[in-house]
Amino acid sequence: ITMAATRSVMRAVRVFEFGGPEVLKLQSDVSIPHPKEDQVLIKVHACGVNPVETYIRSGNYARKPALPYTPGSDVAGVIEGVGEHVTAFKKGDRVFTISTISGGYADYAVAAANRVFPLSDKLDFRQGAAIGIPYFTAYRALFQKGRAKAGESVLVHGASGGVGIATCQIARAYGLKVLGTAGTEEGMNVALRNGAHQAFNHREANYINKIKEYTGTEGVDIIIEMLSNVNLATDLQLLSYAGRVMVVGCRGPIEINPRDTMSKESSIIGVSLFLATEEERRECATALLDGIEAGWLKPTVGSEYPLEKVVKAHEDIIHSSGAQGKMVLLL
Numbered sequence: 001i002t003m004a005a006t007r008s009v010m011r012a013v014r015v016f017e018f019g020g021p022e023v024l025k026l027q028s029d030v031s032i033p034h035p036k037e038d039q040v041l042i043k044v045h046a047c048g049v050n051p052v053e054t055y056i057r058s059g060n061y062a063r064k065p066a067l068p069y070t071p072g073s074d075v076a077g078v079i080e081g082v083g084e085h086v087t088a089f090k091k092g093d094r095v096f097t098i099s100t101i102s103g104g105y106a107d108y109a110v111a112a113a114n115r116v117f118p119l120s121d122k123l124d125f126r127q128g129a130a131i132g133i134p135y136f137t138a139y140r141a142l143f144q145k146g147r148a149k150a151g152e153s154v155l156v157h158g159a160s161g162g163v164g165i166a167t168c169q170i171a172r173a174y175g176l177k178v179l180g181t182a183g184t185e186e187g188m189n190v191a192l193r194n195g196a197h198q199a200f201n202h203r204e205a206n207y208i209n210k211i212k213e214y215t216g217t218e219g220v221d222i223i224i225e226m227l228s229n230v231n232l233a234t235d236l237q238l239l240s241y242a243g244r245v246m247v248v249g250c251r252g253p254i255e256i257n258p259r260d261t262m263s264k265e266s267s268i269i270g271v272s273l274f275l276a277t278e279e280e281r282r283e284c285a286t287a288l289l290d291g292i293e294a295g296w297l298k299p300t301v302g303s304e305y306p307l308e309k310v311v312k313a314h315e316d317i318i319h320s321s322g323a324q325g326k327m328v329l330l331l
Contacts, residue, residue, distance in 0.1 A: 001232060007032070008029060009028070009029045009030060009032065010028075010030055010031075010032045010106060010107035010108050010118070011027070011028045011030070011106065011107050011307060011331075012025060012026075012027060012030040012070050012103065012105065012106035012107065013025065013026050013027075013070055013071060013072075013103075013105035013106065013133075013307065013310050014027050014030065014068045014069070014070055015022075015024075015067065015068055015069055015070070015071065016067055016068045016091075017067065017204060018057065018059025018064070018067075019057070019058065019059070019293070020058070021181070021311045021312075021314035021315050022311060023056070023057065023158075024071070024105075024310050024311050024314060025171055026124060026307060026308060026310065030070075030091070030106065032107075032108045033101075033102040033108065033109070033110040034081075034083075035081055035082060035083035035086075035110050036081060036083050036084075036110075037083050037084045038084070038085050038086060038112060038113050038114070039082075039083040039086070039087055039101065039110050039111065039112055039113060039276060040079055040081070040082050040083065040086055040089055040095075040110070040111055041079070041080045041081040041082070041108060041109075041110055042075055042077045042078065042079060042080060042095060042097070042100075042108065042109050042110075042111060043063075043077045043078045043079075043080045043107070043108055044075045044076075044077040044104060044106060044107060044109050044331050045076055045077040045078070045125035045129075045330075045331060046075070046076045046077070046109060046125040046126045046128065046129035046329065046330055046331065047072045047075045047076075047104040047105055047109075047129050047328065047329045047330050047331070048072075048073075048074030048075075048104075048129040048130055048132060048133065048134070048162070048326055048327070048329075049072075049186050049305075049313050049314070049317055049327040049328065049329060050073070050074065050133050050134075050317075051249060051317055051318065052315060053058070053071045053072065053073075053314070054070075054131070054314050054318055056071065056251075057071060057314065063274070065287055066190045069103060070103025070104070070105055071103055071104070071105050072100060072103050072104025072105040072106070072109070072130065072329075073097065073098065073099040073100055073104055073132060073133060074096070074097065074098065074129050074130070074132030074133050074134075075096065075097050075100060075104040075109050075111070075129060075132075076094075076095070076096040076097075076119055076125040076126070076127075076128025076129040076131075077094075077095065077109075077125060077128075077331075078092060078094055078095070078329040079091055079092060079093040079095055080108060082294070083113075084307070084327070086113045088113060088116075089113065089116065089118075090265075092119065094118065094119040094121070094125075094128070095117060095118060095119050095128075095133060096116070096117055096119045096128040096129065096131050096132060096137050097109075097111045097115050097116050097117070098115050098117075098132040098133060098273075098281070099112070099115045099132075100115075100326065101112065101269070105125060105307065105310060105329060105330075107331055114252050114278065114281075115281075117285055117289065120287075120289075120292045120293065122267070122295070123209070123292065123293060123298075123299065126301045126304065126328050126330070127298070127299040127301060128299075129328045129329075130162060130299035130300070130301055130325070130326035130328060131288065131297075131299055132163075132167040133162075133163075133273060134162035134163045134165070134299075134326060135170070135284075135288050135297065135299075136273050136276070136281070136284045136285075136288070137163050137166070137248060137271065137273045138163055138166035138167040138170050138224070139170055139284045139287055139288060140271055140273055140280065140284060141152070141224050141246040141248055141271045142167065142171060142174070142222070142224070142246075143174075143257050143287075144276070144280055144283070144284075145246060145269050145271050146222050146224075146244055146246050146269065147244075148171065148174070148176060148221075148222055149176075150175030150176065151175060151176070151177075152176055152177070152221035152222060153176065153177040153178075153179065153198065153215065153218075153220050153221050153222070153237065153240075154167070154171045154176050154177070154178055154179070154220070154221065154222045154223070154224060155179045155180070155181070155211065155220045155222070155223045155224070156168055156171070156178065156180045156181070156191070156196070156224045157181050157202070157223060157224065157225045157226055157227065157231055158181065158182070158201065158202075158225075158226030158227060158249070158323070159180025159181055159182055159187075159190075159191035159194075159196055160182040160183075160184075160186075160188070160190040160191055160303075160323050160324050160325070161186035161226065161323035161325075161326075162189065162299075162302075162325070162326035162327070163224075163226060163248055163249070164180065164182075164224075164226060165190065165191075165194045165299070165300050165325065165326070166299075167224050168180055168194045168195040168196050169175055169190055169194050169195050169291070169296055169297060169298065170287075170291070170297075171195065172195030172196075172197075172234075173195070173291060173294070173296040173297075176222075177197055178196045178197050178198075179194050179196060179198050179199070179200065179214070179215075179220065180192075180195065180196035180198075180199045180200070180212065181199070181200045181201070181202040181207065182199060182201065182202065182323075183201065183202055184201075184203075184324075185201070186324055187323065187324055188200070188201060190300060190324050190325065193300075194298075194300060195296075198214060200214075204330060206239070208221060208234050211238055212237075212238065214312050215238070218240050219238055219239050219240035219241070219242075219243060219264070220238050220239055220240060220243060221239075221240050221243050222243065222244055222245075222246065223238065223239065223243070223244075223245045223246065224237045224246050224248055225245050225246060225247055225248060225249065226248055226249035227249055227250070227251065228245070228247045228249065228250040228254065229250050229251050229252040229253060229254045230254070231243055232245065232247070232254050232256055232268070232324060233254060233255070233256045233257070233260070236256065236257075236266060236268075237260065238266065238268045239264055241264050241265065241266075241318035242264065242265055242266065242267075243264060243267075244266060244267040244268070244269055245266070245267070245268045245269070246269050246271050247268060247269065247270045247271060248271050251296050262307070281322065298323035299325075299326055300324070300326065301325050301326055301328055302323060302324045302325030302326055302328075303316060303320075303325075303327045303328075304327075304328055304329075304330055305327070305328070305329050305330070306329070306330055306331075307329055307330075307331055310329060313327060313329060
């Protein structure tokens with residue numbers, strides 16, 4: 001493999017101990033990784049920032065990487081080199097990933113070739129970095145776990161963030177009735193622009209009643225829940241008969257009354273992209289690549305940060321007043 005640059009080191013964010021955002025250390029002398037068999041090396045142009053990366057960094061997540069590590073899974077960039085047996089990609093190809101082996105908050109990243117996908121010329125690198133975890137999670141939550149069907153209604157709780165926008169676009173394209181919530185007027189507009197038929201402000205005291213009014217006695221078939229530690233108990237009140245809440249995000253415990261699931265035979269289903277099989281990932285990828293070609297899959301990029309501001313990015317993704325698109329690091 002020939003490296004385009006004769007340099008053998010790069011910038012990368014390293015985590016040496018679990019903790020707050022301040023444990024993210026930008027180093028400029030990290031060795032550029034080499035792709036092994038069935039792997040590719042990507043020159044990173046943009047990397048998505050996901051809430052899950054803050055949970056992993058804090059040490060409070062089920063999966064703990066070995067220290068030190070570089071965070072980041074959703075990169076978009078250009079193939080710099082390929083390992084043995086890789087035939088799907090060549091140097092110079094534009095690509096995006098759903099995971100990396102070496103970490104995405106870096107100038108270069110190694111990824112398994114089967115977690116890398118061609119990036120259409122219709123999208124720029126910032127948008128490419130916004131596809132991975134959000135869109136694959138949204139598709140999995142709706143169809144692989146939620147068994148959504150055309151004509152059903154879906155409430156996207158937190159519709160203006162990365163996963164929320166992805167869910168609105170996918171659900172609308174597949175013929176569902178889409179309701180979204182957001183915490184700001186602008187966030188509600190983002191949801192409406194990306195496929196929601198109706199938007200509600202989840203900071204209003206009576207917004208639950210407004211949703212009930214809108215859905216009438218039928219309720220909502222599926223709720224995609226980004227903040228289940230706040231909303232799960234009220235979600236159960238909003239469901240239709242045999243409705244289901246898909247738990248996509250959670251930041252702590254909550255108390256619910258299980259009786260609320262009995263009255264409508266409703267389900268609470270956890271969603272984890274990390275548990276997807278190879279076959280399920282391929283199904284997601286096929287649907288999403290088709291969506292890019294068809295023109296309905298259009299990632300909305302929100303806040304952008306240079307790699308030097310990674311600590312600020314991790315602070316903002318948890319404490320911002322309301323998401324408006326996908327947060328990305330630019331390299």
